[in-house]
Amino acid sequence: MTGSDPARSTPRGVRSAQVRTDVILEPDDAQRLANLNGPFDAHLRQIELRLGIEIRNRGNRYQLVGGPRDVSAAEAVINRLFNQTLDDTVTTEHVHLALAEQGAGENSGEDAASAGFHDEVVIRTKRGVVRGRSPQQKAYLKAIASHDLNFGVGPAGTGKTYLAVASAVQALERDRVRRLVLVRPAVEAGEKLGFLPGDMAEKINPYLRPLYDALYEMLGFEKVARLVEKSVIEVAPLAFMRGRTLNESFVILDEAQNTSVEQMKMFLTRIGFGSVAVVTGDLTQIDLPRHQVSGLKHALSVLHGVPGISFTHFRKEDVVRHPLVQAIVHAYEEYERREPPATSR
Known part of the structure; x- marks a missing residue:
């Protein structure tokens, strides 16, 4: 479940022309969410650094702030990794591969x-x-x-x-x-x-x-x-x-x-x-x-x-x-x- 609107302010380190999107993950399973976030939210920080966006998280609600394309890529990666938590432990390698498969941060649309x-x-x-x-x-x-x-x-x-x-x-x-x-x-x-x-x-x-x-x-x-x-x-x-x-x-x-x-x-x-x-x-x-x-x-x-x-x-x-x-x-x-x-x- 998602919703978006133009960001009212520019978060530090995030590119201009931004949108704000809410992603709500179901079911609200604390163990799966912790698996997704990683130790000390390391997986979320990895996505932020790769895409140049900001991720604000509370429970099963994730707010993504950044450029439209980067936010869309982050939403896809988060949903993909959350599905993976159903039967696997998410690692930094999984996050990297999910970002690579999404073509995260790259102008690969025409090539694709x-x-x-x-x-x-x-x-x-x-x-x-x-x-x-x-x-x-x-x-x-x-x-x-x-x-x-x-x-x-x-x-x-x-x-x-x-x-x-x-x-x-x-x-x-x-x-x-x-x-x-x-x-x-x-x-x-x-x-x-x-x-x-x-x-x-x-x-x-x-x-x-x-x-x-x-x-x-x-x-x-x-x-x-x-x-x-x-x-x-x-x-x-x-x-x-x-x-x-x-x-x-x-x-x-x-x-x-x-x-x-x-x-x-x-x-x-x-x-x-x-x-x-x-x-x-x-x-x-x-x-x-x-x-x-x-x-x-x-x-x-x-x-x-x-x-x-x-x-x-x-x-x-x-x-x-x-x-x-x-x-x-x-x-x-x-x-x-x-x-x-x-x-x-």
Whole structure:
């Protein structure tokens, strides 16, 4: 239940052109309301800081004061989190994700409309449901479902790899593909492979760990082990793809910013009939030698405008990890804007 009227005064720290909206949550359950508010109203303060609004609370009545769009976003977030208190404990992470899914504080309306994100793609696996949280994530899932080759490019924490793996698992479970092939370039990021213990397979395995982690979360450790043993799932370094043709497969190339131009061309020409390929990467984290051009950066230029290929570009607003990650990405973007690198790759 809500009601609104223009604010008579401007609360400190709140933007101009404000409205005042009352939100009444039912039932008036003290335990659920305390869960929603968080310790010492920490969750309400988190919403205030993110949206630049003021929240006044007494019992089950919440008064929201701020810009019309921000107040509307806060109302949606509060109602969503209150529904969640019915069977879950609300955490700061839940608040952050609810704000991100709402597109809180960002001018994402046009992007969302152009991406058609209202036609939401929901990934259902045997271990749970995965859905896009930001408009770009929803557009990304929709693109993967409708294109044979997809590029997901953007900063860390935007769900590029996780959503691609979720799409791959669903395709496998629905018999749309016969196997999953997850690939990463084994590029040294300041460390030398030769100093790692073990044989070549053991040296490379740490580079593939993020892909295994996503598979374990969605399928469980034992099932992943069985499928790997049967070669239904293959997790391998990029170099092992040379000379192969991958039919009826869901292929993911992760950390693609660390491929050379030749490696990227080699990978893209492995795609066979009935296959789907997703290429993910972050152009701000290239570990190649400074004189070497990133295969991902080169491919984005070469393939732009080619029919049948989708390109999803994530921004810092799409980060769904700890809120501090978003601030770190923004800080690096600002620094690089002021101090451009000496050598462009």
